[in-house]
Amino acid sequence: MExxxxxxxxxxxxxxxxGVIMDVVxxxxxxxxxxxxxxxxxxxxxxPADIRAAGGVARMSDPTKxxxxxxxxxxxxxxxxxxxxxxEAQVLQALGIDYxxxxxVLTPADEEHHxxxxxFKVPFVCGCRDLGEALRRIGEGAAMIRTKGEAGTGDIVExxxxxxxxxxxxxxxxxxxxxxxxxxxxxxxxxLELVQAVKREGRMPVVNFSAGGVATPADASLMMQLGADGxxxxxxxxxxxxxxxxxxAVVQAVTHYRDPEIVADVSKGLGDAMPGLAVRDMxxxxxxxxxxx
Amino acid sequence: xxVGVVAxxxxxxxxxxxxxxxxxxxxxxxxxxxxEGIDALIIPGGESTTLRxxxxxxxxxxxxxxxxxxxxxxxxxxxxxxxxxxxxxxxRPEPLGVxxxxxxxxxxxxxxxxxxxDVEFPQLGEDPFHAIFIRAPAVAAMGPDVEVLGSLEDxxxxxxxxxxxxxxxxxxxxxxxxxxxxxxxxxANPSNEA
Numbered sequence: 001m002e003x004x005x006x007x008x009x010x011x012x013x014x015x016x017x018x019g020v021i022m023d024v025v026x027x028x029x030x031x032x033x034x035x036x037x038x039x040x041x042x043x044x045x046x047x048p049a050d051i052r053a054a055g056g057v058a059r060m061s062d063p064t065k066x067x068x069x070x071x072x073x074x075x076x077x078x079x080x081x082x083x084x085x086x087x088e089a090q091v092l093q094a095l096g097i098d099y100x101x102x103x104x105v106l107t108p109a110d111e112e113h114h115x116x117x118x119x120f121k122v123p124f125v126c127g128c129r130d131l132g133e134a135l136r137r138i139g140e141g142a143a144m145i146r147t148k149g150e151a152g153t154g155d156i157v158e159x160x161x162x163x164x165x166x167x168x169x170x171x172x173x174x175x176x177x178x179x180x181x182x183x184x185x186x187x188x189x190x191x192l193e194l195v196q197a198v199k200r201e202g203r204m205p206v207v208n209f210s211a212g213g214v215a216t217p218a219d220a221s222l223m224m225q226l227g228a229d230g231x232x233x234x235x236x237x238x239x240x241x242x243x244x245x246x247x248x249a250v251v252q253a254v255t256h257y258r259d260p261e262i263v264a265d266v267s268k269g270l271g272d273a274m275p276g277l278a279v280r281d282m283x284x285x286x287x288x289x290x291x292x293x
Numbered sequence: 294x295x296v297g298v299v300a301x302x303x304x305x306x307x308x309x310x311x312x313x314x315x316x317x318x319x320x321x322x323x324x325x326x327x328x329e330g331i332d333a334l335i336i337p338g339g340e341s342t343t344l345r346x347x348x349x350x351x352x353x354x355x356x357x358x359x360x361x362x363x364x365x366x367x368x369x370x371x372x373x374x375x376x377x378x379x380x381x382x383x384x385r386p387e388p389l390g391v392x393x394x395x396x397x398x399x400x401x402x403x404x405x406x407x408x409x410x411d412v413e414f415p416q417l418g419e420d421p422f423h424a425i426f427i428r429a430p431a432v433a434a435m436g437p438d439v440e441v442l443g444s445l446e447d448x449x450x451x452x453x454x455x456x457x458x459x460x461x462x463x464x465x466x467x468x469x470x471x472x473x474x475x476x477x478x479x480x481a482n483p484s485n486e487a
Binding site: 001002003004005007008011012014015016017018019034035036037038039040073074075076093096097098099121122123248251252255256259 | 300301302303304305306307323338339340342343346347350351371372383385398399402403404405406407408409410425427428446464467
């Protein structure tokens with residue numbers, strides 16, 4: 001009997017596909033998310049929109065908060081550690097977290113290296129803006145990828161940009177001949193064997209969700225149609241005027257993303273989506289997606 | 294023959310890929326209308342709480358319960374096995390009650406306790422099946438009509454059959470081994486009806 005294997009880490013992500021992973025900050029919110037049909041929750045002290053507003057250094061959540069959320073639900077519970085902060089990751093593994101998000105939403109602890117994730121039994125999800133970044137994270141042991149988007153904005157534009165970039169780079173590799181792959185691997189800054197895996201499988205070698213900006217059911221449908229395996233919704237649920245209804249609507253839009261009549265139906269009467277921040281109006285230093293190397 | 298695969302959430306694409314490799318036609322089931330004309334049904338791995346919510350939301354609970362209880366060959370893997378159970382040892386979610394088994398969810402603990410193991414299934418031949426258990430359920434009790442197809446070394450049953458209903462606590466769809474899918478297709482073949 002073996003535990004902590006790659007198959008088990010990547011396999012849990014397979015179970016989350018076609019689902020919505022929601023950021024929650026209290027046990028009560030976690031229950032609302034579970035009741036709405038979320039396939040997992042991300043246990044946080046603050047949602048990204050509030051992390052932005054608060055400024056300063058954003059760290060791993062207080063374990064008390066995390067445990068409170070673990071006790072409230074039976075769906076998998078994820079939590080974030082800072083980029084490169086393997087000690088925070090060790091703490092999260094000790095708490096029995098089901099998935100660790102090594103996240104650019106928190107203030108990076110290391111500006112050159114990410115956590116060597118193969119050392120852990122618990123699986124990791126990491127963000128990417130392009131295929132090279134995704135494959136570097138997979139090389140370090142990430143068993144799930146999410147395109148970053150721009151967290152805490154409610155603006156879908158970066159999520160679309162990152163998703164389209166990844167999908168178009170994958171299509172390019174599929175059409176390359178084997179002898180072109182080493183140069184492409186060099187260009188992407190990724191291991192050749194992972195570039196070969198992309199060509200062989202015709203997709204990202206692990207489950208790939210979309211994150212950072214989903215605020216409405218139509219946003220969720222858009223990301224699914226662009227090729228995401230599922231979506232993370234951060235501030236979009238609990239910063240909307242009716243979180244329970246918004247949560248249910250986004251879940252349904254992800255299942256039925258190819259059925260505009262259903263997406264239209266669930267989009268009715270939701271009240272206000274989260275107040276947004278247009279990424280175009282933000283300063284370079286305010287962007288979270290540029291964190292990660 | 295067309296096998297419906299419940300596609301509301303979870304690893305339905307892996308089941309479909311496996312069936313297509315075996316030359317079997319499949320249909321993704323998201324709404325009750327997708328159930329019309331299928332010859333067998335698979336409820337995949339996923340999150341059981343999520344699947345249960347979505348079954349209610351999409352009106353699938355009643356139709357699937359009726360079909361599976363009235364003889365449609367049905368297979369549940371992991372979360373799918375939880376859905377087929379008569380009872381769960383915890384209070385939620387309410388299962389469909391189409392197989393006479395009582396199931397404990399997340400029976401082995403959290404994700405770090407998920408495991409792989411080689412399990413012997415006499416029906417599949419001599420070679421053991423490499424089984425992947427992810428936040429897996431366990432069988433706490435079963436009725437007299439339920440046959441155990443294979444167990445872990447400690448005796449815990451992990452694959453069960455009742456008539457033309459099949460439940461596995463693990464994920465054959467995540468492996469390259471097609472034997473369980475072929476076993477289910479044989480079970481579902483109308484010419485093999487008892």
